[in-house]
Amino acid sequence: MKIGLIGLGIMGKPMAKNMLKAGYDLTVYDLNAAAVEEIVAAGAKGAKSPREIGETCDVILTMLPNSPHVKAAVLGEGGVIETVRAGTVLIDMSSINPIASQEIAAALAERGVKMLDAPVSGGEPKAIDGTLSFMVGGDQEVFDTYKPLLETMGASVVRCGEVGAGNTTKLANQVVVALNIAAVSEALMLAKKAGVDPQLVFEAIRGGLAGSTVMDAKAPMMISGNFKPGFKIDLHIKDLQNAIDTAHSVGAPLPMTASVMEILQNLHADGCGQEDHSAMARYYQKLTGT
Ligand code: NAD
8 A cells, every 4th residue: 555645744744754664655745845855764755746646646645734735735736636546545634624624525526536534633742652633534434444544643543423524623622722721821921920930830730620731731831931833823823713714604602712813813913923832821921021
């Protein structure tokens, strides 16, 4: 089985390395030639375009920023669709709008290609360890066939429904993460402004009900002021925008998400879009002068 992977960013690179470690025959492509060279040095073949991946691979994975990037690589000029054979499967691991997943799946179905949407949670550390959580949408049979491939990159691989259900689940995940980071930022900066060391607050409360995976991962970054991504503010704005668009289309209220979106957009306007989302603490630092 020949695997193709398009998208070698913070997540795609370690995921590629885990597939190579598991012995898969992997061909990779990214707009960034340096990223392709790095993964070729680790044992993959390099492709010159998504079209070439479509021509040579039996299973095609994508790990790209958002819906327009996936549409460009799969359906655009020089894209996978120009060469892909009937019977090929495309697994999109990017976090994109669920409606876009369904549109891409419909276009591929006309060429006899089945698709899973399979976004992940866990960030760069779990991508490196191969312990990501996959949330998947698509046919049960296709899911069963390719679950072992996803398990080379993830510790949890759960089918949530038909195509689009993976990304709907991911939006729910991103709402929880964004609101949790905002809550940790708000709480630590309150303590700091009131004269209590945030490091001691973190140590005192992390084992109680307030503790969370988000707190353990992000509070140390907020305390040290090291906001190297990780997961970029601009990517989280993209996810919350997709959540808000989905909420409008189905009629669900998202008042808390709208508030946190304002914090993230404020940070983007301040030039922090490429920093880790834990830089939400900067918003509070700016307002409190801490
Ligand atoms: P990234 O910005 O680090 O990498 C994206 C890569 O895609 C870049 O290397 C870029 O050159 C490439 N690219 C863009 N358009 C392309 C195209 N048309 N053809 C080929 N390559 C193209 O992003 P990332 O952090 O790796 O995230 C990828 C996806 O995974 C996003 O949807 C993100 O929301 C999701 N995600 C990220 C994290 C995280 O912690 N970084 C965690 C979970 C999910």
